[in-house]
Every structure is written in C-alpha cells, then in structure tokens.
Amino acid sequence: AVSANGNGCPPIDIAGGEVPGGEVQLAGDKSSQYLTSILLSAPYFKNDTCIHIQGDLTSKSYADITLDIMKTFGVSVINESYQRFKVKAGDRYNAQTYQVESDWSSASYFLAAAAVTGGEVTLTDINPHSVQGDAQFTSVLEKMGCRVEKKSNTLQIKGNPLKGITINMNNMPDAVQTLAVTALFAEGETVIQGIGNLRIKETDRILALANELTRLGAEVGTGEDYLVIRPGDYRGAEIETYDDHRMAMSFAVAGLKIPGIRIKNPTCVEKSFPDFFQRFANL
Template sequence: MFNFTPPGSKSHANRSLVLAALANGKSILKNFPFCEDTIYMLNGLKKLGVKIEIENDTIIVNGKDGKFSIPQTKIYCGNAGTTFRFLTALSILNDGEVILTGSKRMTQRPIGELVEALKQLNVKIESTNGFPPVKISGGEFNPSKVEINSKVSSQFLSALLLIMPVLGKNFEVELKGYLPSLPYVKMTLQTLKQFGVNVSHKNFKKFYLTKDLKLKPAEIIIESDASSSTYFFGSAAILKKTIKVNGLNKNSTQADIKFIKVLEKMGCSIEWGKNYVKLKGKKLKGISIDMNDAPDSVPALAVVAIFAEGKTLIRNIENLRYKESDRISAIANELKKLGATVNQGFNYLEIIPSKQYSPAVINTYNDHRIAMSFAITQLKIPGVKIKNPDCVKKSYPNFWLEFNKLREAYKV
C-alpha cells in the first residue's frame, strides 16, 4: 500500500488569501501550498499594499478592512486564472489604477463576462475585447444588483461573492445561464463562513446578504488537495494496487472528491476513514458520466479510461476549452498518439481503449494537469516521455518527487 499526503488545496488557499486581505486584522493560514498560482496571488496582494508574513507553511495576512490605496500598479498573474479573476474583482476596491496582465495563454482566456458585471456597479474597467489585460480605475462604485453569465468559469461568480461583504447588503448577484463547477462556488461560500460571513442564495441562482456583515480575521488550516490526489488515485486504479490518501474528507466541498466516486463506479473499492480514504484498484470498466461539476479531474479520468474495458463517454465539459490549454483537444491529441481511439465534440470526449499501446512523446501544452495526468501512462506503457515536465509547478511543484515514491512503492 502507498501512503500519500497531498499538499494543501490551492483553491481553498487563494479564496482564504483574498478574504484575509479584505478582513480587518491578522489572519493565519496553515498548511499553505506554495505553487505558482498561490505565489502569484501573494505577490498581487502585496502590490495592493497587503502586509504578508511567511513562516514555513504558515501565512500571516494583515487585512486592510476592504480598503486599498495604491495610486498605480501593474500585477502579472502568469496563467493563474483564479488569481487573475479574483484580483479583477478585488481591484475595484483600490483607490487607484490597477493593470492586470498575464502570460500569452492568459490573454486568450475570457474575462469579458466578469468585466461587464463589474461595469454594472459603475466601475471604470476595460478589457481587451473581453480578454486580458484588464485596466481598473477603482475606488468608486455603486453597490447594486448585478447579473453575471458564468458559463465560461465559475470563478467569475466566486470573484463577485468574495467582495460581497465589503459592498454590503445592497449588492446582489444574479446568475444568468448554467453554472459549471458548482462545488467551487460552494467552497467559496464555505470559506466566507470561515471568515464570519454567511451569504444567502436561492438555488445557487441569486446571492445576497440579509444584513451588512463584516469579515472577521480567521485562523484556518487549508484542506488537503483533492485535485492533486487524482493522479495518485488513478495510478493505483490502473495498477490494481491500494493507496491511502490522508487529509481528505468525504463531505468536503472540493470538486475533485467526485473523482474517487467515479473510480468506484468504474470498479475500484473505496473505504472512507476519519480524515483519510483508501482505494483499491480492481478491473476497470468504461462508463458514461457528466463531469461538469468536476472538470479538473477529467484529464486523469480520460487517461484511466484507456486502461478500462469498454468505451468511456465524458459529457458536459465545455469549459475545459478555456483552461490552461484547450484540454478537450489536448487530451484527444495525446491519447491518440498512444493508440487509443478518441472522438471529441465541443463538450464531450469519447474514449475507446486499444488492446495495445505504443510509447510517445506527450505534449503538455504547458498545462500542469495534462503533464500530471499523462504521467499515469508511464506506469503501463514503457517509454512514454513528458515534454516540459516542470509545468507542474503551477499547482504542485513536488509532483514528480511524490510520483517517483509511488513508483518505488509499487515497483514500476
């Protein structure tokens, strides 16, 4: 059995950082995961004047009580979508000019719907034809009801919810259209509760405060990351081995907890304990499944599917087109190189396993989740090579170190 403890969740960490910055006083975040995405957030908050101290894996944030006063600053967010979108909303609270920019891929990822929602507050904000860079002249806004279309990313909605306590009960958010990745919105609401604010909602369509509430400084232990665990669960599944993953809770709001249930549906056995989960790999069968609420685990699922018996259909995953890469195309291209039959549509992947696979050089598209997912293939297909393996630093700098420990434990 391989015993694995994942790093802290960057999704929980970045939400906690934003709320700690908005609270009035000192917040302490423990089990903090240092990766490119969280470092971009730390640096962005510092550029807005937030004082942050680092002690090992603990972050101490001295909150600004919802007020920032930096006359002019430029914040580079790399390809960190969460960081870019959260800071876009946060920057309207700064009495000055903020320019948000990022990598080449970031400038291809939509931001227009969030910009249009913020304009409804009479904020001076402009994007580049609906894409980054974004320029915000903050400090003046009119809290009111806004409408947001969040079908590209639930992060647009989460960004608005995070600033809701500062804007007060006159600020309401109404969702137009369908919402992908609902668990991430639930995580946002849960994190707001940890800082003392309970945001009400009507069926996740309308969000509001029943009264004005102030964010309170908090001491928080960042949850272990379900997303980083998917590659290790997937590895155990295809090898018919047992793995114990520490720090995961069955009732967590993390979206990728679903991946464990998906593997169970494919044939694995699952045992939940207090603050851990055990998975035992068994003969896998293909499934048809809607992954709209857990899109980040789709790359790992697609790789596992080529080692199952029968076809796997992964449905309702349109927003994978707007991630660090066009993940639907990336997955299809690289699985085909190995010998699988893959059909793709705008919002689905159909994967038909082959009886035999050949090694290939896997293009990662500078996408951390493509790199980590295709690492799984190396366990069963000798000779597979991963281009640009260091792109995993975006979310999990120690991935290859931990993955090699798994290989040693399983003797592969």
C-alpha cells in the same frame, strides 16, 4: 475598469472608489471564477448585492467552496438554486486560524495510479467529506470498479479491473484529464459529458486530450462538451503538455502502464504541484 490595450483583455486599469453593488447580471456557462470573485468582495460593496446567473452555472462545486469558506469566516450568502446569490453589504469577515484542506485535484493522480495498476494507495490528512468537487472522484473510480475505504482523515483505494462508464463531470472539471487517462485501461468505452468549459482552460483540454490519447493508440471522439474514449493497442510516445500542468500529471499515470512515455515540459507542474514528479516517483 478599462482594458489598457482596448481589446477587452489584461492589462486592466482600475480606478479606485466605492463599488456600488446592487443587481448584477453574470453569465454562468463559461466559468464559476467570475462569480467567486464577486461573492468574496460583495460584503464590502456600498449596497446589498444580488447576482443573477444567466443560464446554468457551470462548476457549481467551486461556488460551494466559496460559500463554505465565506460562512466559515462569518459571512452568509443566500443561494437561490444557483440562479441568484444575495450578499448583504456591511457584513465583515472574522479573522481566525484556518487549516487549509488538502487538495483533491492533486490527490486524483495518486488515486488513478492505484486504479490503473491494481495497487493500493492510502491518502492521509485529507477530508473525505470535503465540499471540493474533486472529492467525488473516488466515487467515479468506484463506479469503474475500484474499492474505496474512507475514515475520518484518511482514504484507501484498491485498484480492480476497470470498466468504462458514462458520466457528467461538470462539477469535477479538474479531474477530467485524470479520468480520461484512467479510461485507457478500462474495458469498454468511457463517455465524459458536461465539460464544454474545458475548452477555455490553460489550453483547449478536450482537443489536447484527444490529440495525446490518440497518440498513445486510443480511439477518441469529441464534441463541443464531451469526450468518448475507446481503448486500443498502446505504444509509447512523447506527450505534449500544452503548458498545462494537469496534462503533465495525468499522462504520468499512463506511464505506469505504457512503456516509453515521455512528458514534454514537465516543469509546467510548478503552477500547482512543484514536487509532483518526486512524490509520484515514491509510489
């Protein structure tokens, strides 16, 4: 594989042929997506593959999703404490009819809506026991004061007065923006840790959150991998989305409590949730 422009970035020219497999060294501190792509392909490599993770693997929950779906389709992976992953060459996926789960990242905005308004929201056709990392966002809201009731394929949340928490969100990176906005309406400060990889998402999400939360009137502190949010006196504002779908959807939650919020470039939600604002309006 060769970068067409010689700068290490796409477009990339890829020559066909067998992939040898074998021993692979992979940095794990920036993203789990590189691991996922190799794992999914590894059964079709020429030789058995062992992926050695350099450092601590970030966003382990996404690796769990990958391993779970590979197992469902007939390929088992040996996971040695998220430091080594072993895949046998020659294993093959078995075709089947598969029901794709509802997306917990998208659900987080509706859960947060109940949390900040003190209302009730019921989610249907959702798996409360999913391996998706963001399925644990309900536990975060419980720690902040909400009441959650889970059934086989539904979940109900009731908002209560919120309190600030300190939490490591490394396994729920896509829910960080939702939590940050929710924290605006909690009593006391909220400290969100373990989120350094948010700096290399659609935008530098730590910087983007600091900018827009401050614009609304919160007091915000940041570090390389953390965010501290202290409630303040809020005012309406135009929210810059940085062409990041999760910025737009998260700050829509703030609009439920702060009059005068306008979301710039709302069409950026089309990346993951094209009809988000129509569904959100139905609340």
